[in-house]
Amino acid sequence: MTDAIKKLTCRETTYLVASSRDASLTAQQATGLAAHLDTCSACRIAKSQFTAVFSHLETLLARTTEPDRS
Template identity: 65%
Template structure:
């Protein structure tokens, strides 16, 4: 039997997306984030935008260290 996933807010989703950049989320956090992103178009779009922003930042930081 699967444990029930406790819903999270859009604000909590933003925190988890940001935190996941620095460290792996635990299983519960990952499940809660995925469940929210499955149901919230705005957070799904924001999550994609964060990923793009983080990728651009990594590119810029790599260029500075050459």
């Protein structure tokens, strides 16, 4: 017997997308997130935007934490 997948709201999905960068999701959270993203284009766009912002921030942090070798 399997547990039913909890249908996530857009707010819950956004929270999981943002927090998944810092913490691992449970199997249930990951399944619910994937199911919601499969059906919600707005949340897919938001996830893409989060990914771009986090990537840009990581690039900026890498540049600012490198020692000055001049």
